[in-house]
Structures are given as C-alpha cells and as structure tokens.
Amino acid sequence: MTQTRKFRNPTDDPLWLKLLLGVLAFSFIALLLLLPLALVFKEAFAQGVGAFWAAIIEPDALAAVRLSLTAAAIAVPLNTLFGISAAWCIAKFDFPGKTFLVTLIDLPFSVSPVVSGLIYVLVFGMQGWLGPWLNDHDVHILFALPGIVLATIFVTFPFVARELIPLMEDQGRDEEEAAATLGASGLGTFLRVTLPNIKWGLLYSVLLCNARALGEFGAVSVVSGHIRGATNTMPLHVELLYNNYDYVGAFSVAALLAMLALVTLALKSLLEWRFADELAAAHRH
C-alpha cells in the first residue's frame, strides 16, 4: 500500500498546475459568462417582483411575446420538415453533389445576421426585386410578419438538418431496407423504423432551433421596421426599452429570455447525458 501511495501517475498533473488551471478556468467563466447572467436577473428584480411583472404584462411586451412565439411557431416546423427531408435524401441515398449540398445547407450559419436580414430587403424592399410589384398589389412582406418569419427561417435553417444528417448516416440503411423489402409503405417505414431511431436527436435539434428562433436579433432587426407593439419581437422590445432608459423594463423582458435560455440549456444537457447514444456523435460526451 505504501508503494502505491508514493507512485504518481506520469499523466497526472502536479497539484499546483491543477489548482492554477482550475482557478483560471473558473474565474474566466465566472467573469465572462456567469456575471452577465446574474446581472440580468439582479436588474430585472431591482425594484421588486411587482415591477418585473408589470413590465412583462404591459401590452407592448405581450405583443412582442406573441409575435416571437408566432414567428417561431411557423419557422421551427418548416425547418424541421426541411431537416428531415434533407437528411432522408442525403443519408439514405447516393447521388452526385452530396457534399456540396451539405455545404450549402450549412451556409446560413456562416452568414452575418445582419446580412441575413439584408438579403430579404434586397428581394422584397422598395428598391428590391419584387418591392414595387408587391407594393402595387398591397402585399406586405417587409416590416410585417412574413419578413420576420423569413429572416427567422434563414438564421435557424441548418439546425435540424445538420443534427439529423450525421445521425442518420451513422445508423445506415439496413433497417429501412428490411422494412421496405417486407412490404412496408414509405410513410410506414419512416414513422415506425426511422422516427423511433432519431426521435431524441430530432428533439435536441428542434430545441436549439426554437431557442435561436425566439432569440434572434440582428436579422429580424433589419426586416422588422421596429413598430412598437406591432412588429417588435421580444429581443427588439428589449433594445427599444433599453435605448429609452427603461432599464427595469428592458432587463425584465431580458430575464424572461434568459430563463428560456436556461431551460433550453438544462434540457439540452439532460438529453446529452441521458440519450447520448441516440444523438449525433458530435454531442456525445
């Protein structure tokens, strides 16, 4: 026993190094990540729960909540449908140009949020391709719900696809081919064979897609027109209140968004911990 106590594994760091790196990592994360989060809640409740609640149920804030939820309720299902469809054809079939298609699907993640909004202004704006025609026919896309939905779809475009593609590629085609050979219909194969295999990965990606959809700022800011109580989403409402020096109001709505972020993080960690084998390899810990 005394022998083993003296022996130090050569790949173990000495205690001073452990302490140094541990303290560095902890203080960096506390300073950079945790302090801003703490400040949001401290400022939101600076004048008590009553002031926080009043800022949330104020009509313009409620309108912003409603608009954010509406935009996400349209954008997330559409991107989910797209993600499943893209993953089905990419993971279950071989065709030329597959790698290029995957790169194109990832493209929106590397575009600046502001540019993501700008491209729709250039298509639908008054100086854009379709602007004059839309104006003549009294169709409103920019500075209205459709524009906000389009910008939200663009910034959350790759979430579901990029999770499902590697996951379904990993799982191969054998099970689906067996089902098809045994006479199952296409939809039946998908619902009874594929879906049970990918359900946790699907939930994981929808969760992240939804969080980004509700929180998007830059892209939506360009196309929204900032009409208070009408085209302001929750993050835009935060900006408006902050710029009007209504700090309690701004941080109250911000706290609501921060709670959403925390719930998302908790569920995400739970999925990574509990169903690690059923997520794309990149998220396995």
Next chain:
Amino acid sequence: MSAIGLKLALPRSRHVLPGFRLSLGFTLFYLTGIVLIPLLALLLRPLSLGFDGFWAAISTPRVLASLRLSFGMALAAAVIDAVFGFITAWVLVRYRFPGKRLLDAVIDLPFALPTAVAGIALSALYAPNGWIGAPLAEYGIRIAYTPWGVLVAMTFIGLPFTVRTLEPVLSELGQDVEEVAATLGATRLQTIWRVVLPMLLPAMLTGAAMGFARGVGEYGSIIFIAGNIPAVSEIAPLLIVTKLEEFDYAGAAAIGVVMLAASFVMLLALNGLQSWASKRR
C-alpha cells in the same frame, strides 16, 4: 397489352427505399427559395454600381475602419478564446471535481442566450458605473463605449466554439504518448507544450476559426457595449444597418458582399483545416 408496355418503358427506380425524388425535390426547392435566391440578390446588387462604384463604396475611410475593427477584434477574440478554451477544455476533460457537469453546461450559454440580452448585460457590466466597469474606471481603464467593448463581446460569443471543438479531441487523445514522453524524461509541462499541444493544434485552429467567423458577423451583443462611434468603435454589420436606414441599398449590399466573401474564405479554410485534422489522426 399496351398498359404493360408503357409500364416497362418507364424508368425504374434504382433505389430500394422510397421518397428519394420527393425529399431531394423539396430540399432543393426550399434551399433555393430561402437561401440561394436571396443570396443571389445580394451578389447581383453591387453590379448596379459598376466596379468603380463598388470600390468607392467600400474604400471610404469609415467603411475601411469598420472592417478593420470587425476583423481585427474578431482575430484578437479568437486568440483569447483559443487560450482560455484550451485551459477550460483541459480542466473539464482531465480533472474530476464537484459541479463539473454544471460548469460544462454553462459553456454553451453564449449559444443559448439571445444576443440582445448578452449585449445589454455586458454593456451594464462594463459601463463606468457597472460591477466590472467601476473598479476599472478608478484606474482610468474604460471598456464600454470603446473598441475594447467590441473585444469583450466577441470573446463572450466565441468561447463555446473553441471549448466544444477541443473537448472531444482531448478526451480521445490517448494518454500513452504522454506516458512515453514522461518515460523519456520530459517534465509534465514539456509534455503538454511539446506533445499534447501540437496534437491539439488542428482542433484549436478549427474552433478559433469558427469563433472568428462568428465574431466578424456578430451584431446584437456588440452594438450596446461598443458605443458605435463612426470610424472608432463602429462594426461593419452596424454600418450595413446604417446604410439601409439611409436607403443606400447598393452601399449596404457592397459591404454585405465583402462580408459574405470573407465568410466563404473562412468556410474554405475550415474545410481545409478539418481535412488536415482528419489526416493527422
């Protein structure tokens, strides 16, 4: 008989599984409508300016200063995140301590927290009367409403990229090479510096490049803390918004094209890095 003949003449699907044409068709349709056509509108817009007009639009001192600020600070933030991302990933993968899972979950906060929320929080924190800003102000250091505010926000937004790309590589890294180094007489620091770090380099560069790309385009978390003084602390994405508000669509598109070109280059560089990394494994 003719019905059978017709059936035989139809091209038979070569696939066992159904739904190839439907899923590929919908994928291409959706991709084209949502992503490709609007991006084409951006690429074609500056053509109305002509080459000289395009050059004039992006070579004004204000535009150049904003591009320099966005790219320069994003690079600095990527370097900071690479260093602290390595330390954090090392602590998370190699050490055992209570609350490890919680610390690991917190790393993703910049992904999950809406950028506007991060923006007003960082701004209030580093303002001259804020929790961090006030002590610093006593030493005459100002962060908020200066270019350093841009750096703080970009460091915040980029941290998860380096940690998350390093973590899996670090945990897969066999400890046998470290044992060999120790057997051959290397000290622990020499082993980390000359054996572990070179093996982690591709992942570190990949994570830093992803953080850099995100920082260059970042808008929401920066505009509140930056102060947005033209040619001093005004980032390129904000200048696009300003041009749009002045109805200078072509000018906005010109800056947008420069930023898009930069993201293409970054995407190519990332692909190159990843194939380099997979070759080295």
